[in-house]
Amino acid sequence: MTPDSTSLKPEPLKQVVIRFAGDSGDGMQLTGDRFTDVSAAFGNDLQTLPNYPAEIRAPAGTVNGVSSFQVQISDHDILTPGDLPTVLVAMNPAALKANIGELAPGGTLLVNADAFEERNLEKAGYQASPLEDGSLSAFRVIQVPMTSMTLEATRELGVKPRDAERSKNFFALGLLSWLYTRPVEPTIAWIEKQFAKRELVLGANLAAFKAGYNFGDTAELWEHPYEIAPASLAPGTYRQITGNLATAYGFVAAGYLSKLPVTYASYPITPASDVLHELSKHKNFGVRTLQCEDEISAAGVAIGAAFAGHLAVTGTSGPGVDLKSEAMGLAVMVELPMVVLDVQRGGPSTGLPTKTEQADLMLAMYGRHGEAPMPIVAAATPSDCFDAAIEASRIALKYRTPVLLLTDGYLANGAEPWLLPDVESLPEISVEFQTEPNHGDDYWPYLRDPETLARPWALPGTPGLMHRVGGIEKQDGTGNVNYDPVNHETMMHLRQAKVAGIAADIAPVEVDDPDGAELLVLGWGSTWGVAQQAVRQARAAGHKVAHAHLRHLNPFPANLGEVLARYPKVLVPEMNLGQLSRLVRAEYLVDAKSLTKVQGLPFRASEIENAILEMI
Amino acid sequence: MSEQAVTFTRKDYQTDQEVRWCPGCGDYSILAAVQLLFAEQGIQPENTVFVSGIGCAARFPYYMETYGIHSIHGRAPAVATGVKLARPELDVWVIGGDGDMLSIGGNHLIHALRRNVGLKIVMFNNQIYGLTKGQYSPTSEQGKITKSSPFGSIDQPFNPVSLALGAEATFIARAHDMDRKLMMDVLRRAHEHEGAAFVEIYQNCNVFNDGAFEGLTAKDVRADMLIDLKHGEPIRFGAEGEKGVALNEFGECVIVDVAEVGVDRLLVHDEHRYDPTLAFAISRLAEHPGMPTPVGVFRDVARPVYEVQSQQQLALASERDGAGDLAKLIASGSTWTVN
Numbered sequence: 004m005t006p007d008s009t010s011l012k013p014e015p016l017k018q019v020v021i022r023f024a025g026d027s028g029d030g031m032q033l034t035g036d037r038f039t040d041v042s043a044a045f046g047n048d049l050q051t052l053p054n055y056p057a058e059i060r061a062p063a064g065t066v067n068g069v070s071s072f073q074v075q076i077s078d079h080d081i082l083t084p085g086d087l088p089t090v091l092v093a094m095n096p097a098a099l100k101a102n103i104g105e106l107a108p109g110g111t112l113l114v115n116a117d118a119f120e121e122r123n124l125e126k127a128g129y130q131a132s133p134l135e136d137g138s139l140s141a142f143r144v145i146q147v148p149m150t151s152m153t154l155e156a157t158r159e160l161g162v163k164p165r166d167a168e169r170s171k172n173f174f175a176l177g178l179l180s181w182l183y184t185r186p187v188e189p190t191i192a193w194i195e196k197q198f199a200k201r202e203l204v205l206g207a208n209l210a211a212f213k214a215g216y217n218f219g220d221t222a223e224l225w226e227h228p229y230e231i232a233p234a235s236l237a238p239g240t241y242r243q244i245t246g247n248l249a250t251a252y253g254f255v256a257a258g259y260l261s262k263l264p265v266t267y268a269s270y271p272i273t274p275a276s277d278v279l280h281e282l283s284k285h286k287n288f289g290v291r292t293l294q295c296e297d298e299i300s301a302a303g304v305a306i307g308a309a310f311a312g313h314l315a316v317t318g319t320s321g322p323g324v325d326l327k328s329e330a331m332g333l334a335v336m337v338e339l340p341m342v343v344l345d346v347q348r349g350g351p352s353t354g355l356p357t358k359t360e361q362a363d364l365m366l367a368m369y370g371r372h373g374e375a376p377m378p379i380v381a382a383a384t385p386s387d388c389f390d391a392a393i394e395a396s397r398i399a400l401k402y403r404t405p406v407l408l409l410t411d412g413y414l415a416n417g418a419e420p421w422l423l424p425d426v427e428s429l430p431e432i433s434v435e436f437q438t439e440p441n442h443g444d445d446y447w448p449y450l451r452d453p454e455t456l457a458r459p460w461a462l463p464g465t466p467g468l469m470h471r472v473g474g475i476e477k478q479d480g481t482g483n484v485n486y487d488p489v490n491h492e493t494m495m496h497l498r499q500a501k502v503a504g505i506a507a508d509i510a511p512v513e514v515d516d517p518d519g520a521e522l523l524v525l526g527w528g529s530t531w532g533v534a535q536q537a538v539r540q541a542r543a544a545g546h547k548v549a550h551a552h553l554r555h556l557n558p559f560p561a562n563l564g565e566v567l568a569r570y571p572k573v574l575v576p577e578m579n580l581g582q583l584s585r586l587v588r589a590e591y592l593v594d595a596k597s598l599t600k601v602q603g604l605p606f607r608a609s610e611i612e613n614a615i616l617e618m619i
Numbered sequence: 620m621s622e623q624a625v626t627f628t629r630k631d632y633q634t635d636q637e638v639r640w641c642p643g644c645g646d647y648s649i650l651a652a653v654q655l656l657f658a659e660q661g662i663q664p665e666n667t668v669f670v671s672g673i674g675c676a677a678r679f680p681y682y683m684e685t686y687g688i689h690s691i692h693g694r695a696p697a698v699a700t701g702v703k704l705a706r707p708e709l710d711v712w713v714i715g716g717d718g719d720m721l722s723i724g725g726n727h728l729i730h731a732l733r734r735n736v737g738l739k740i741v742m743f744n745n746q747i748y749g750l751t752k753g754q755y756s757p758t759s760e761q762g763k764i765t766k767s768s769p770f771g772s773i774d775q776p777f778n779p780v781s782l783a784l785g786a787e788a789t790f791i792a793r794a795h796d797m798d799r800k801l802m803m804d805v806l807r808r809a810h811e812h813e814g815a816a817f818v819e820i821y822q823n824c825n826v827f828n829d830g831a832f833e834g835l836t837a838k839d840v841r842a843d844m845l846i847d848l849k850h851g852e853p854i855r856f857g858a859e860g861e862k863g864v865a866l867n868e869f870g871e872c873v874i875v876d877v878a879e880v881g882v883d884r885l886l887v888h889d890e891h892r893y894d895p896t897l898a899f900a901i902s903r904l905a906e907h908p909g910m911p912t913p914v915g916v917f918r919d920v921a922r923p924v925y926e927v928q929s930q931q932q933l934a935l936a937s938e939r940d941g942a943g944d945l946a947k948l949i950a951s952g953s954t955w956t957v958n
């Protein structure tokens with residue numbers, strides 16, 4: 004059983020968008036992950052979009068319990084997981100119901116026919132089977148009795164039917180592996196390794212996978228398989244990476260680059276917990292992780308670790324940022340470096356814990372009492388989380404300030420190939436601790452660097468530099484408690500000026516505008532890929548469109564005002580109700596138009612493209 | 620530390636900041652006791668960090684010539700945990716009041732204690748909110764009339780020692796601000812303890828709750844109202860040691876007449892008893908009006924220390940996996956090469 008054992012010649016495809024959908028117990032995330040991994044190693048470019056319910060086990064068979072995983076694989080450079088799937092794998096009626104509305108017209112629907120029996124149809128809310136009532140006539144429907152064929156394939160192994168049935172996702176994976184001419188050896192090796200300790204499960208999964216593959220080869224449901232050639236990506240070594248993993252690696256790297264031990268204090272929260280899981284593995288890098296009693300404690304621990312000389316990070320999602328806001332205010336006041344990671348999810352309140360949103364921008368900007376400015380860095384793609392984490396750490400350490408790093412649920416769980424950076428080429432982050440008195444024989448903790456306005460960082464254990472910091476307003480220079488009205492105003496301006504001054508130390512915003520457009524699409528965070536895709540599509544249709552993307556949201560790059568002034572029309576797509584557009588309108592008096600989407604799902608390129616076409 | 624004997628005086632631990640507690644506040648005598656203890660022990664100021672939250676007591680770090688953080692309300696144990704975890708060699712003290720540590724910060728306190736982080740946590744208990752000008756606190760007695768409880772407080776107060784025992788703190792002691800020697804004794808013991816130490820100090824707020832502890836600490840009643848806990852000795856009190864503490868058939872502490880029951884029936888105090896049940900029974904004595912209050916060390920046991928275990932895990936990981944190699948880390952998992 005190898006790809007070339009098939010007698011049929013595969014037809015080349017430029018790309019395909021596949022969505023695996025099933026009950027949350029059906030293992031669709033795993034199936035998608037395996038398919039992605041194999042495609043990545045095969046050399047395709049790809050992007051993924053996992054989508055799963057908040058409940059660990061929502062009622063089986065219901066629409067609420069449907070979990071899906073979308074992946075676009077291509078033979079060329081791509082930027083998104085694809086707008087609409089062209090292939091939908093539906094393991095049960097609920098998965099069909101939840102996803103059929105998004106299958107591209109003319110697309111292929113591959114269903115597990117065994118699951119379309121009365122009870123399941125009823126649980127999904129179908130009166131009649133959609134496979135029989137003609138409602139799917141716009142699609143190419145392929146019915147495969149996956150459950151029974153899986154049972155058949157595993158019958159000899161002595162696996163209980165209930166357990167054997169669980170392997171049907173591997174049957175689907177096998178079938179898709181045949182259909183898209185994926186190499187099978189890596190999947191077989193993976194199954195063997197993954198289930199090495201559970202012999203029966205290993206056997207069943209392997210048998211199901213092979214049965215699925217062979218079924219594709221022999222059943223003649225398709226005239227031939229397809230083939231998506233490797234993409235011509237920039238030379239180098241690649242791996243597949245999710246945003247949360249890249250974020251964790253970014254913090255490890257920032258510790259390495261700054262030669263500081265990292266303390267990561269966190270409280271379990273979706274979708275940020277994976278960063279804690281990952282960092283807790285890397286103790287040999289001197290990374291300390293602490294699972295705290297609550298979000299507030301995690302922020303407090305980070306402040307304590309920063310005072311003691313560590314690169315201090317606390318990671319969470321929106322609800323946790325709410326809870327940390329008082330501690331962030333303290334960090335602003337005591338001017339200590341700290342990174343607060345916010346893996347944004349759908350809000351408000353508990354909102355949509357497993358879905359994505361970008362609605363914490365104003366929270367990051369203003370979500371603290373008093374004037375408490377904090378720099379904000381946002382990652383653009385899953386792999387960019389690595390660089391963004393380093394950049395947030397660099398700013399925090401250099402300017403002795405808490406920094407917010409914004410990613411989101413889409414970046415956190417989405418995956419893409421990552422061209423591994425040369426570690427030697429990463430920016431150095433130099434940190435100098437104060438070791439001597441800085442004012443005659445005294446140490447003044449708030450005697451600032453005239454250029455950065457950063458205060459010195461003297462660590463406990465250093466003789467002669469004993470000092471106290473705290474949340475009460477302090478006198479500039481000495482750092483002593485001070486209630487003088489004019490001093491307070493001076494300090495307010497100083498803290499503001501310190502953050503504003505970072506604009507001179509960050510890259511200017513780059514504009515992608517080959518044709519001299521009148522319309523600028525301005526994005527931030529995870530909309531980068533989809534906005535760029537939309538712009539490319541609009542250009543391909545003959546329109547002139549410019550694209551700029553913000554990595555720094557506070558302060559804005561120094562040239563942003565001048566860039567915006569060049570364009571009579573500005574479109575700001577974002578997954579909130581218009582937060583960046585309000586910020587740029589207020590700051591630069593531009594008539595920025597807002598394109599919003601708050602469905603817990605990323606934009607489709609076509610949605611942004613349509614908005615572009617409407618504005619031109 | 621150098622071999623050379625450096626002698627310290629109280630002055631070495633005083634800052635140039637004017638101490639701003641109300642005249643007559645019990646905080647002054649606690650500050651003096653801490654500074655005298657530091658001088659006596661020759662504690663290096665630069666290796667010491669005082670962390671506090673918010674409240675009158677929380678101003679403490681400003682008056683200690685050491686490193687210090689005056690943080691936010693209730694969060695001092697969390698901030699201090701960050702310091703201690705990052706730098707286990709530092710001497711880290713947490714100072715706060717009853718509102719700070721038992722109300723808004725109760726969660727952080729119990730978790731620092733159960734984790735056994737090597738913090739010296741000193742809670743000034745004045746049974747009132749001082750800085751916000753006199754509301755009932757989580758240790759105020761029921762029925763207390765305050766600005767926020769004009770009809771009398773209906774809250775059941777915490778017994779801080781019982782609470783700390785419930786959180787399985789490895790060192791627990793109580794003292795009061797009228798007895799410098801006792802304060803210095805328990806603080807010295809707390810300082811020597813490895814792991815989390817919790818010390819409750821009854822502190823008089825002469826502005827908003829004056830005389831709260833007078834019924835216990837006034838010189839003429841002390842002998843009858845305070846029980847000095849001494850390890851290994853039968854628990855007895857009274858001017859002549861005529862009264863004692865024994866266990867009843869339910870394992871509860873009762874006051875007995877020594878002459879009547881004999882010394883052998885008295886409960887012998889064992890600080891090092893790992894099971895906290897007996898210490899808990901002793902801590903309940905003060906719960907009944909008119910009953911004497913035990914002071915001194917309730918519990919002093921050994922349990923693995925949080926930051927030590929954290930360091931051990933780091934060392935173990937380095938031994939097992941070698942020093943971290945960033946290039947190797949990011950290339951872990953499956954990679955492929957494009958030429």
Ligand code: SF4
Nearest residue numbers: 641644675749824825
């Ligand atoms: S209000 Fe009470 S506790 Fe606070 S400083 Fe004054 S006397 Fe002391």
